[in-house]
Amino acid sequence: MLSPSKQIPLIALLTTVVLIGAIPCRETALIDSYPLEFSGSNAFSYLEEYMELSPIIPGSQASLQFHAYVTHHLKKFSWEVELQNWMHQGTNQTLHNLIAKKHASDSISKEILILGAHYDTRLLADRDPDPSNHQSPVPGANDGGSGVVVLLELARVLDFSQDLEIWLVFFDAEDQGGIRGWDGGIQGWCIGSTYFVGQLSPLEQQRILVAIIIDLVGDFNLILKKERNSDPTYVQEIWQAAAKLGYSDCFVDDIGSSIIDDHIPFLEAGIPAVDIIQQKSRDGYPFFQWHHTINDTIENVSSESLEKVGRTLEYYIEHDLSHVSSIPTTQTASETETQLPSFPRESLTLLTLSVIMIYIFIQIKSKKPG
Numbered sequence: 001m002l003s004p005s006k007q008i009p010l011i012a013l014l015t016t017v018v019l020i021g022a023i024p025c026r027e028t029a030l031i032d033s034y035p036l037e038f039s040g041s042n043a044f045s046y047l048e049e050y051m052e053l054s055p056i057i058p059g060s061q062a063s064l065q066f067h068a069y070v071t072h073h074l075k076k077f078s079w080e081v082e083l084q085n086w087m088h089q090g091t092n093q094t095l096h097n098l099i100a101k102k103h104a105s106d107s108i109s110k111e112i113l114i115l116g117a118h119y120d121t122r123l124l125a126d127r128d129p130d131p132s133n134h135q136s137p138v139p140g141a142n143d144g145g146s147g148v149v150v151l152l153e154l155a156r157v158l159d160f161s162q163d164l165e166i167w168l169v170f171f172d173a174e175d176q177g178g179i180r181g182w183d184g185g186i187q188g189w190c191i192g193s194t195y196f197v198g199q200l201s202p203l204e205q206q207r208i209l210v211a212i213i214i215d216l217v218g219d220f221n222l223i224l225k226k227e228r229n230s231d232p233t234y235v236q237e238i239w240q241a242a243a244k245l246g247y248s249d250c251f252v253d254d255i256g257s258s259i260i261d262d263h264i265p266f267l268e269a270g271i272p273a274v275d276i277i278q279q280k281s282r283d284g285y286p287f288f289q290w291h292h293t294i295n296d297t298i299e300n301v302s303s304e305s306l307e308k309v310g311r312t313l314e315y316y317i318e319h320d321l322s323h324v325s326s327i328p329t330t331q332t333a334s335e336t337e338t339q340l341p342s343f344p345r346e347s348l349t350l351l352t353l354s355v356i357m358i359y360i361f362i363q364i365k366s367k368k369p370g
């Protein structure tokens, strides 16, 4: 057995090891106690309903049916819904953005968070490998549907304080660029979001904290690089939220390319905006394998991918932006984050004593002649 002078440092070392091991990782403990409700399977069931209406070409009957469907869903969860209509000259059609608001107010100081997705599907599948499909419409399960259903499930689960106003905006005519009659917007793309931003009052523009756009988030092997035009501060915060949830495999810490999407009209108006979009698939296809083909169908959309994106936004909005939390304590979320979780003192003492006892017992046994 060791001499008492050697035992003391050894026991101290053992105690330290036990104490360090007993303190759980701060972020893990925080996430474990944070109840996230966003369900990928719920989002996927909304996608099945969206696909019953698809294709949703701007100005079509399906577009009107989509408004009725979304309005019914959003009202169930106490969102105020309004339809923004305008005449598009190029095609002589009435187009529509659908806007849902919660905690709406005229207060100058109240910040607005915008979550946006385009709901239209592309008229022509002009990237289909088979040229005979180029005149067919894109079903749009990923390109249209995925962003929409993430918003619909967020509408169900989001809890946020009265200090924040949220707008869910479903944009029309994002995806018709390069097709005859579809001019305006940004080279024919993003017509709905361009109109929407043009209608904001100067006060509303000032009150918008950030616009977060969600598009093409349903791929099975989802990879989301940081879109190059997006506001770097908000991008960093959202990607950090994803990392806390263990989704760094999907929200990768890498800068991607510049994309024309519904965030651009906001950025051009000086409003911070982020585009959460797959820019290239893991196997090298631009955007995703079925982009602008007739195979952009529900079989090629993953409910797990929808859940990762939805939960990241749920956590980011409730925990980082709103400071209202469903954490079942009296503390606010921000206070919780700066504190180490408490570990029962009694358990620590008991654990330490047990280790010391075992150590002494082994030493006594090893001293006895065999």
Ligand SMILES: [Zn+2]
Pocket (backbone or CB within 6 Å): 122, 143, 175, 292
């Ligand atoms: Zn598209």
